[in-house]
Amino acid sequence: MNHIEVPVLIAGGGGCGLSLSIFLSGIGVRSLVVERNPATTDHPRAHILNQRTMEIFRQHGLADEVYRQGTPAALMERISFRTSLGGDGPLDRRLIGNLDGYGGGALRQRYEADSACRATNLPLMQLEPLLSSVAEQRAPGGVRFHHELVSFEQDAEGVTSRVRDHASGDHARGADYTVRSRYLIAADGGKTVGRALGIGMDGPRRLRKMVNTYFSADLSQWIDDDGVLLFYFINPDGQGQWAGGGLVKTGPTRWDRHSESWVFMRELSADDPEVIDESNVVARMRDLLRLPDFNPVVHKIGRWDVEGVVARRYRAGRIFLAGDAAHRHPPVSALGLNTAFGDAHNLAWKLALVLSGKAPDALLDSYEAERAPVGARVSEWALNGFRMRSLIDQAIGLVPGQTEANRQAFERLYADTPGGATARAILAEAMHIQRIGPQAHDMEIGYRYERGALVPDGTTAPERDPMAGIYHPITRPGSRLPHAVLEREGRRVGTHDLVGPGGFTLFCSRAAWRRAAASAAKQAGVRIDTVLIRGQGGHGGDRGGNLGGNYRDIDGAWTRLRQVGAGGAVLVRPDAHVAWRTMEMPSDPAAALVAALMSVLQR
Ligand SMILES: Cc1cc2nc3c(=O)[nH]c(=O)nc-3n(C[C@H](O)[C@H](O)[C@H](O)COP(=O)(O)OP(=O)(O)OC[C@H]3O[C@@H](n4cnc5c(N)ncnc54)[C@H](O)[C@@H]3O)c2cc1C
Numbered sequence: 001m002n003h004i005e006v007p008v009l010i011a012g013g014g015g016c017g018l019s020l021s022i023f024l025s026g027i028g029v030r031s032l033v034v035e036r037n038p039a040t041t042d043h044p045r046a047h048i049l050n051q052r053t054m055e056i057f058r059q060h061g062l063a064d065e066v067y068r069q070g071t072p073a074a075l076m077e078r079i080s081f082r083t084s085l086g087g088d089g090p091l092d093r094r095l096i097g098n099l100d101g102y103g104g105g106a107l108r109q110r111y112e113a114d115s116a117c118r119a120t121n122l123p124l125m126q127l128e129p130l131l132s133s134v135a136e137q138r139a140p141g142g143v144r145f146h147h148e149l150v151s152f153e154q155d156a157e158g159v160t161s162r163v164r165d166h167a168s169g170d171h172a173r174g175a176d177y178t179v180r181s182r183y184l185i186a187a188d189g190g191k192t193v194g195r196a197l198g199i200g201m202d203g204p205r206r207l208r209k210m211v212n213t214y215f216s217a218d219l220s221q222w223i224d225d226d227g228v229l230l231f232y233f234i235n236p237d238g239q240g241q242w243a244g245g246g247l248v249k250t251g252p253t254r255w256d257r258h259s260e261s262w263v264f265m266r267e268l269s270a271d272d273p274e275v276i277d278e279s280n281v282v283a284r285m286r287d288l289l290r291l292p293d294f295n296p297v298v299h300k301i302g303r304w305d306v307e308g309v310v311a312r313r314y315r316a317g318r319i320f321l322a323g324d325a326a327h328r329h330p331p332v333s334a335l336g337l338n339t340a341f342g343d344a345h346n347l348a349w350k351l352a353l354v355l356s357g358k359a360p361d362a363l364l365d366s367y368e369a370e371r372a373p374v375g376a377r378v379s380e381w382a383l384n385g386f387r388m389r390s391l392i393d394q395a396i397g398l399v400p401g402q403t404e405a406n407r408q409a410f411e412r413l414y415a416d417t418p419g420g421a422t423a424r425a426i427l428a429e430a431m432h433i434q435r436i437g438p439q440a441h442d443m444e445i446g447y448r449y450e451r452g453a454l455v456p457d458g459t460t461a462p463e464r465d466p467m468a469g470i471y472h473p474i475t476r477p478g479s480r481l482p483h484a485v486l487e488r489e490g491r492r493v494g495t496h497d498l499v500g501p502g503g504f505t506l507f508c509s510r511a512a513w514r515r516a517a518a519s520a521a522k523q524a525g526v527r528i529d530t531v532l533i534r535g536q537g538g539h540g541g542d543r544g545g546n547l548g549g550n551y552r553d554i555d556g557a558w559t560r561l562r563q564v565g566a567g568g569a570v571l572v573r574p575d576a577h578v579a580w581r582t583m584e585m586p587s588d589p590a591a592a593l594v595a596a597l598m599s600v601l602q603r
Pocket residue numbers: 011012013014015016017034035036037045046047048049124147148149150187188189190191192212265304322323324325331333334335336337338339340
């Protein structure tokens with residue numbers, strides 16, 4: 001049997017596994033991705049890539065291509081709730097409500113102030129091939145499709161896995177080989193490794209059964225608003241939000257009303273036949289959209305269960321769970337794949353430091369300490385958002401199965417009567433709370449770590465907006481580095497662009513820190529780039545390396561956001577989270593930095 005040795009084996013070549021491969025290659029760590037399917041996904045699935053994901057992608061040189069292929073900002077400004085797409089009856093094509101989303105419309109200014117990257121939309125079906133080809137470019141031979149992890153065993157030094165190559169050997173069985181790795185990452189969507197390890201998942205399951213239909217059709221004559229990314233339909237026959245269905249444009253080259261393809265998702269109600277095929281799916285879409293002559297080319301029908309589950313453990317010895325393997329929840333705020341990228345990004349730099357011998361294995365414990373609370377919070381959040389959807393049905397007064405009563409409820413909603421005005425006011429309240437879905441700005445970019453690879457500074461965590469609409473930038477250890485625009489030699493650059501994936505970055509304003517950082521980097525054996533920021537009137541020279549150097553705080557944003565004194569400093573990890581900060585210059589800044597690094601690296 002063939003045998004391979006590789007530092008990191010990644011089981012699963014979905015978004016999580018492929019991105020981890022790219023992040024590891026970017027910092028010089030070899031990995032092997034094995035994916036049991038013969039190719040990347042043929043269903044659009046995930047859509048929205050939030051600002052934090054795009055920051056991470058930018059750090060690894062992926063953002064430009066994702067933006068190039070993805071939806072332009074003006075074409076993903078809002079979600080819209082309607083009664084139907086077609087039809088000419090009195091209740092057809094009526095607007096129930098619009099909601100700005102994903103940094104569009106009235107949200108734009110706030111989102112732009114908080115990050116250099118805007119959110120975009122690129123269905124997983126287009127994103128995975130992009131990730132796969134970049135992963136392959138950066139680690140030739142490092143991604144193997146149609147190879148399945150079939151078993152594994154770990155010991156004190158590593159993991160020995162058995163992988164089946166379905167494409168060769170005896171066709172019925174494939175050919176097996178073994179892989180010896182220091183670590184195994186389960187990016188398998190929860191299908192294999194966690195189950196084999198007996199790691200339970202807590203939380204509600206099978207909340208709804210959904211069916212997604214991916215199709216091509218020209219819907220342009222029915223779409224009157226190019227800025228809508230996602231339509232939801234609620235009508236007397238649909239019996240509410242999910243059964244009424246949702247329609248999302250999936251491009252791939254046009255993102256306006258001429259989008260060539262679409263996904264229609266709806267709940268699989270009890271009276272739907274168990275066997276879903278093209279004929280009944282299309283018939284149901286015709287009913288719900290009120291398009292009797294609608295003739296789509298159906299590419300794929302996918303079924304999925306709405307659930308909200310999180311793994312009890314993210315680590316078992318030398319094995320780590322990431323992405324959907326660790327948390328699965330409703331897609332209401334589009335946090336599934338985005339959180340998977342966050343997991344991979346968190347894990348990559350830690351694996352690199354441990355594998356290079358610069359940090360002990362204990363550093364990897366911080367992965368669970370940091371990411372498990374994020375996964376749990378995101379899951380709880382998405383379940384809230386999911387539940388809130390039914391408030392729209394209730395506000396309108398819909399009763400499952402009572403088509404005539406539901407019709408009357410809609411007539412009341414649009415009636416020019418005092419009762420109609422009240423119904424609309426109630427609906428507006430129910431609509432307002434739906435912001436929990438597409439306006440979860442703090443949930444997207446504001447997650448913070450309370451413990452892990454960081455040095456707490458004794459301050460109390462400032463409160464977060466319980467509705468997650470407002471993100472408060474802070475430099476408290478564990479938080480994401482605030483975004484500010486700096487200038488160097490006439491060129492503007494965001495703080496996140498100065499954080500390299502393979503080392504630490506020190507943000508400070510006194511030159512003494514540069515010497516201290518050089519000395520500390522030498523003593524600790526890690527890279528530290530120093531970003532020396534002068535005030536608004538300051539003068540930037542150029543004595544730094546690629547990332548480090550002297551910068552000018554052009555509009556005073558960094559000075560407002562840094563939360564440390566002029567002599568203080570903020571040490572940022574490779575994943576752009578703050579590791580340590582000091583309010584003022586300590587008497588021996590190099591020693592203070594070394595002590596902080598030792599603590600962060602668990603040395
Ligand atoms: C309708 C819908 C809409 C969504 N919209 C969004 C959105 O807008 N934004 C967002 O962030 N998220 C969204 N999500 C969630 C998102 O799709 C998932 O969270 C994300 O794709 C998970 O990625 P992953 O790589 O962790 O897991 P997966 O994509 O499940 O990948 C795991 C891979 O592991 C492979 N595998 C399993 N076992 C083995 C094995 N033994 N050996 C080898 N390979 C194996 C599988 O074949 C699979 O390819 C949505 C989900 C749904 C259902």
